[in-house]
Amino acid sequence: MLELKNISFRINDDGRETEILNDISYTLEDEKFLIITGPNGGGKSTLAKVIMGIEKPTSGQILLNGKDITNLDITERAKLGVGYAFQNPPRFKGLTVRRLLSLAHGSDLPEDECCAYLTNVGLCSREYLNREVDTSLSGGEVKRIEIATLMARNLDVAIFDEPEAGIDLWSFTMLVESFKVMCKGRHRSVILISHQERIMQLADEILVVANGKIRTQGSREEVFPKLLGEFGDNCGFRGKEA
Amino acid sequence: MRDDIVSSLLKQISDIEVIPSDGAYNIRKNGEGIERRSTKDVEITTKTDKPGIDIRVAPFAKADSVHIPVVITDSGVKDTVYNDIYIGEGAVVTIVAGCGIHNSGCDASQHDGIHRFFIGKGARLRYIEKHYGEGEGTGERILNPTTVVEMEEDSFCEMESVQIRGVDSTKRDMKANLDKGAKLVITERLMTHGKQFAGSDMEINLNGEGSSAQIISRSVAKDGSSQVFYPRAVGNAPCQAHIQCDSIIMDDAKVRSIPEIAANHYDAQIVHEAAIGRINNDQLIKLQTLGLCESEAEEIIIEGFLK
Numbered sequence A: 001m002l003e004l005k006n007i008s009f010r011i012n013d014d015g016r017e018t019e020i021l022n023d024i025s026y027t028l029e030d031e032k033f034l035i036i037t038g039p040n041g042g043g044k045s046t047l048a049k050v051i052m053g054i055e056k057p058t059s060g061q062i063l064l065n066g067k068d069i070t071n072l073d074i075t076e077r078a079k080l081g082v083g084y085a086f087q088n089p090p091r092f093k094g095l096t097v098r099r100l101l102s103l104a105h106g107s108d109l110p111e112d113e114c115c116a117y118l119t120n121v122g123l124c125s126r127e128y129l130n131r132e133v134d135t136s137l138s139g140g141e142v143k144r145i146e147i148a149t150l151m152a153r154n155l156d157v158a159i160f161d162e163p164e165a166g167i168d169l170w171s172f173t174m175l176v177e178s179f180k181v182m183c184k185g186r187h188r189s190v191i192l193i194s195h196q197e198r199i200m201q202l203a204d205e206i207l208v209v210a211n212g213k214i215r216t217q218g219s220r221e222e223v224f225p226k227l228l229g230e231f232g233d234n235c236g237f238r239g240k241e242a
Numbered sequence B: 001m002r003d004d005i006v007s008s009l010l011k012q013i014s015d016i017e018v019i020p021s022d023g024a025y026n027i028r029k030n031g032e033g034i035e036r037r038s039t040k041d042v043e044i045t046t047k048t049d050k051p052g053i054d055i056r057v058a059p060f061a062k063a064d065s066v067h068i069p070v071v072i073t074d075s076g077v078k079d080t081v082y083n084d085i086y087i088g089e090g091a092v093v094t095i096v097a098g099c100g101i102h103n104s105g106c107d108a109s110q111h112d113g114i115h116r117f118f119i120g121k122g123a124r125l126r127y128i129e130k131h132y133g134e135g136e137g138t139g140e141r142i143l144n145p146t147t148v149v150e151m152e153e154d155s156f157c158e159m160e161s162v163q164i165r166g167v168d169s170t171k172r173d174m175k176a177n178l179d180k181g182a183k184l185v186i187t188e189r190l191m192t193h194g195k196q197f198a199g200s201d202m203e204i205n206l207n208g209e210g211s212s213a214q215i216i217s218r219s220v221a222k223d224g225s226s227q228v229f230y231p232r233a234v235g236n237a238p239c240q241a242h243i244q245c246d247s248i249i250m251d252d253a254k255v256r257s258i259p260e261i262a263a264n265h266y267d268a269q270i271v272h273e274a275a276i277g278r279i280n281n282d283q284l285i286k287l288q289t290l291g292l293c294e295s296e297a298e299e300i301i302i303e304g305f306l307k
Ligand SMILES: Nc1ncnc2c1ncn2[C@@H]1O[C@H](COP(=O)(O)OP(=O)(O)OP(=O)(O)O)[C@@H](O)[C@H]1O
Pocket: A011, A020, A038, A039, A040, A041, A042, A043, A044, A045, A046, A047, A087
């Protein structure tokens, strides 16, 4: 169980305070699949980073299974079972896919197991094992490997930040279908940040984060039908329709 | 003749613990040649005018690896050696050199290896050089390699040098002259720590039409160590050269890179790229989210960077 209590995150930009997260409270029960959505720049990734310990909240408290983890660093939280698949994963010179998966898993993974993790994210060829996770991989390949690194672990809270971004339409359908199956039995609870309707269908609960605040929260059945209206009143690409 | 220290040094610098069952080799220990074998295609002889050896690879030979390691196990040795390597026309060969110093005393041990390569027309050489130092003594471990490469028409040369641990001071000097159609590829990997110093001076002259050179240098400077690079490429004919220097700087280290590129011909294309920076923060964070602590994460990133 993950509890967020009154989380705020402010940054100080040249003497000007900007509120990125504003008093966010939420409890994620075990066995739940939570989707966080909301407009670009709303604070979703920042919230994920605060949970992972990459950013320290200005105020508020984070509890994992009743234990206060607010002051624990990234490594300590990782060891307690928090994982985060980046929206923009970094690339590494000289580090092979196999090594990265082994590091994620916590011990050397046999070739077959590595292949199984990769096949699950649609990278079927054995050739990927010894590829380096460097700039030679395509954007979509890097995102898939990022998903695989989280699937190679057993986590209490697994956070995926727009895992579908950059993944082709074809594989997207497959990913949507297999995502929940992949997480089941592996992760106790899952947070998935996404803008995709299809992915929201997987949710037990949906959280809409906008302007650093929770705008709406509730079960999929409650929130999903209202979603389009949620975005409608913002200034979008098209501007106001007459 | 060989003991545990020598065996372990040999393993570090040339991946051989035992004498290879075939192939030519020469092992030099504390300033003297101790073991050697020539083969049908590779003749190794002692120089008569100064310390060192001549290696002659027969024209059109397809020789296996030739190993020429140097080890220093006595403290206070200053060894200077001149090796001349002649690769005959059309020959293909790999030469594994390397120097390992084990200094358990308090006097400096130093090895200055002057290697000259004469690569014949159309010949292909792969040259691997590893430097390594160890030992609990306070005596410095110093390695100053000088390399001269003369490349004839259409010859190919790939040089890999690695210095990862334990050398207190190193000054490498390298000069290459490329004739028509010759191709040179150099990869240099270096890590310094403690108070170590490493300097690398390189001059590549592209004299023949269609000659090309590619130089990739990757280094990591830790603690209070310092590194200085002077890569220089001179294009005197229609040619191509690409120099790429990447350094990771940590702690209180200092890294300087002073490149020079010169074109003396309208069709010379010479590119230099250099970057010095800290370890990428996103990479560190990513590995930490997998449960590694900061120093473990740093080590993995550096290991990959230098691979
Ligand atoms: N370190 C920072 N410095 C300055 N601004 C920041 C910083 N981190 C986040 N922000 C700002 O905070 C806001 C929220 O960013 P965040 O990345 O959390 O948005 P998001 O909801 O994930 O958006 P998207 O859907 O585009 O991924 C943005 O306006 C962003 O510019």
